[in-house]
Amino acid sequence: MPTIQEQIDQQDLSLFKTIESQSSEDDRRSFMALNSAFRQWKGGKFTFLEIGSFKGGSLQSYVADPGCTKIISIDPRPKFVPDAREKGGDYSHVTTQIMLDLLAKVPGADVKKVIPIEKGTESLKPADLPFKPDFCFIDGEHTDTAMLRDARFCLNAMGPDSAMAFHDGDIIYLGLDTLIHELEASGREFRAYNLPSSVFVIEFGKCRLSQTEPMRSWRDQNYKGYLYALVRNDVFRTTAREYWRIAEHPAFKLPHKLGLVKVAKKIMGGGKKKK
Ligand SMILES: C[S@@+](CC[C@H](N)C(=O)[O-])C[C@H]1O[C@@H](n2cnc3c(N)ncnc32)[C@H](O)[C@@H]1O
Known part of the structure; x- marks a missing residue:
């Protein structure tokens, strides 16, 4: 029987079967490749911050991986969430408690390490966070303005050798373009790339996630994300x-x-x- 970490390293999709996630199977493979790469790059232990958690679907491997020691889940759960494609959505029927109860059902989950914050980055300062996350995943309001605000917040909240990833890059691409131009102008060392299906990754400083498997091979398949x-x-x-x-x-x-x-x-x- 493989351990949870082995399952993550093998990008085993069964780890995502407890909670319905708003992601494709390839997105989930990318979440696990990132999870695995982060653990390996940080020497076994890392901390994680997610903006936009809904039912906790994208947190499933992180909550089960003992290498992920602490998780911040930022989600104000507003009644109406705007979207760059014009059709907004309502996610408020899923409360933070519902998410925590669902996460508790993931095999091997340690829900005690999840710190939920029911506010958005518009009303938070990086100093309000209980720790500096190593890795941030942004999947909140899918507009260019909100995504840029979340990214700038994460840039100030993380250490210099860190990474952030965005879901649905094909929706918030204008915000990503602005962010990349800002980073180029700032002189900050970074590398950006996409993973299938729609995960846009930016590594900062010394962070190198593609040196280990499965990330190295998975990144070679990024043509899938482009198409x-x-x-x-x-x-x-x-x-x-x-x-x-x-x-x-x-x-x-x-x-x-x-x-x-x-x-x-x-x-x-x-x-x-x-x-
Ligand atoms: C697409 S869902 C997240 C899906 C989840 N990551 C998954 O893979 O299953 C978007 C979430 O963003 C949340 N959200 C809306 N506005 C937000 C904001 N300003 N900051 C953070 N999260 C926000 C919504 O409440 C909703 O739970």
């Missing part, structure tokens, strides 16, 4: 194509000439860059 992101966003290209097809229809020639299309776009806020 996943393009395919997942293809709905927007399809919609744009349809929009252009309709806009160029002869029936719209006169409204175009009269400037009515411009007026309609103005009323609907078209062309404005949303953050």
Whole structure:
């Protein structure tokens, strides 16, 4: 019978069967590759911070791994959570206590090491945290503004040799782009890459997660993440194509000439860059 750490190192998906996670199977393989790499890189023990936990799905390997000694789970559980794709969601029906009860059911879990904080980074300072996390995972509000706020918070909360990872990079990509430009301008040493399906990783300072297995081999398969992101966003290209097809229809020639299309776009806020 393999130990939990061996299961994580083998990216055994059965470790994620207790709680439904809002992630693909490849995302879960990435969570375990990161978990394993962090433990190995830190010499056996590390601390973890997650922003956006919901039912605790993405915490399952961390709560069971004795190498992960402490976990902070930041989640204010608001009634409405905005989303860069326009459709917001309501996650508030899952309380912190429900998450802790679910996590307790994960085989080998030590829920005592989980410190939940029911506030967002908009009302927290890094000094409010009970410890400096080695590794931060960001999966809270999926807008570029919130993701940037969370990333800047984590940058100030972590030590110099650390890493952060983001879920759903294909949704918050404008925020990631801004963050990367800020890091380049700051002169801070970093390396960024994506993992399948949609996990964007940034290592800082001396942190090197790809030197050990399974991360080394798993990172070689990052083409899967590239294709996943393009395919997942293809709905927007399809919609744009349809929009252009309709806009160029002869029936719209006169409204175009009269400037009515411009007026309609103005009323609907078209062309404005949303953050
Ligand atoms: C996509 S779910 C997280 C899924 C979870 N990580 C998993 O893999 O199962 C997003 C979570 O972010 C939380 N959230 C919303 N606004 C937030 C904020 N400002 N800061 C942190 N978390 C937030 C929501 O309450 C929700 O639980």
